[in-house]
Amino acid sequence: MDTAATLPPPADERVAALRGFNRFYTRRIGVLHERLLGTGFGLAESRVLWELAHLDAGSPGISAAALARELDLDPGYLSRLLKGMKSRKLLRTQGADADARQQLLSLTAAGRRAFAPLDTRSQAQMGELLAALPEAEQRRLLQSMQTIEALLGERPVDRPPYLLRAHRPGDIGWVIARHGAIYADEYHWDLRFEALVARIAAQFVERFDARREACWIAERPLALGQGENLGCVFLVQARRDDIGEVEPGVAQLRLLLVEPSARGMGVGARLVAECERFARQAGYQRIRLWTQSNLLAARAIYAKAGYQLTGTEPHHSFGQDLVAEVWERALG
Template sequence: MTASAGPPGPSGDATPDPAADVRALRRFNRFYVNLIGAFDYGRQLYTPFTLTEARILYEIAHHDRVDAADLRVSLSLDAGYLSRLLGKFEDRKLITRGRSERDPRRQCIMLTPAGWEAAGLLEERSQEAVGSLLTDLPAADRARLVDSARTIHALLAKGPEEAPDARPPEVVLRRPYPGDLGWMVERNAALYAAEYGFDLSYEALVARIVAEYAEAFDPRWDRTWIAELGGDRVGAVMCVRDGAPGVARLRLLLVEPGARGHGVGRQLVDTCVEFAREAGYGELALWTNSVLHAARGLYQRAGFELVSESAHHSFGQDLVGQDWRLTL
């Protein structure tokens, strides 16, 4: 029985009651807004941001470049109100604004290192807050809740003629949040062990690379991207300074098996190349092994050239290492 069920009609079916449907949906809205603390969002998550400000930071963080006009449309905000909020962010050194490459009449908005830190903190605390709602639920009830949330999203976000999965999920590249670098170590180790038989020495190598990146990170020269597909982490890549002057190095390209075929690897490599070029590097280098056929195809497509290779025994396997270079 539902809240909208009226007396049975001639066919025996419940008579629709639109007013009761509206009341039920409004009652749910009031309940959920109070539950997540939307009216006191900053205090709920112990941050200085309102819900609207947090949504703006989220949108900027989940797109490598975003225009002010895009933000206004995606968040349904008044242009003047959005401009004032962006001005506050600029005053607090959270964002920079400049001319859009796509359209000089538009503003391109990017997060500063302080902005990335704020966005990462918001993401971490939001995850914790929502996770706390699920912690005490039995597994069956948790599954029902998540399935119901997906159903609500599917029904209200799309027209009735469009199936929920009619459009393929969008690949989104973003900067790393707290925990993402650790995820890169774990997934690299697990995937390379499963697909190529690499031993623990490979995980140790990846952990050192990630630790060195985090300790020496300089946003002018270094960058990491996390790829998401349908909201799930499915890939990553790093661009870091090399020992030679003017040379950047592409490292730790990763695409989850279930995400292959969606263009994730191509976008990660292309974005890495674009960043290295814009940062002023003259060359982008990488080291890989000949058994990584799919990755080698991506590098060739992006214009990399194989300059040398040599046999070696590493990670418990006999391999052929390869050096690839791209002049920028």
């Protein structure tokens, strides 16, 4: 069973929720105040001070154009900002060694003295926010922030923003819970589907043979040694449903799932490809899977990977009228 349906475009309520979060967070950390953290600097000036204070050791400075790109500020606005900071003797400029016409910015001694209390107060403010939360909630907060940064930040084009790993303690419970929640939300399937997933997962654990069976978890790495699960798939020895007898040479792909937040990243296709790679290595002759006709995105993944539809059967399960499908992929 699987789900990889494409999310609809962001609805008005989602946009409103994101805007509401922005208002909450900017108010919570005080960036709307004219003078940040009780200093004589606004938010933009504070960011300029921070960037210049954290230049690499021995760096002669940074050009105004590079600083504008780093802060994503309008060059004209930044120029006016820098002019005011220079008049307060917080900044100095010097010609670059390679091109004296290019002026590099750096902090003066006065600029570093001005930045010190701003940095100290910011550190204290963030420490107070964290100290108000228990350890588990601190970790949850930091992981959530890292998730936001990963989703909204620039993504590397040379590698996927996730890895595949083997299952470990806690993953099987996650597989069951997320299948139940996602299918209930997107397809209105009832608790009997979650019970089926629980039985399949339990059988996997009880019968697990690492030479011929595997589970992969797609995970987005986060800091603090943690990760966010994005999807999963199982490859097991196929068995006859009626008597549980092994079908020699046949593997079964089961429980493919992709989190809604990870769709469009190629997670589902990569999980299916990993199943094929493992099955060939383990000596299987073909892979079989069971799915439903309404799981369109997953069916598209199977078709693209070379699976063929071999049988259909209408049935009423999980509180819905469904059409079951069997797909197979010969491994040659």
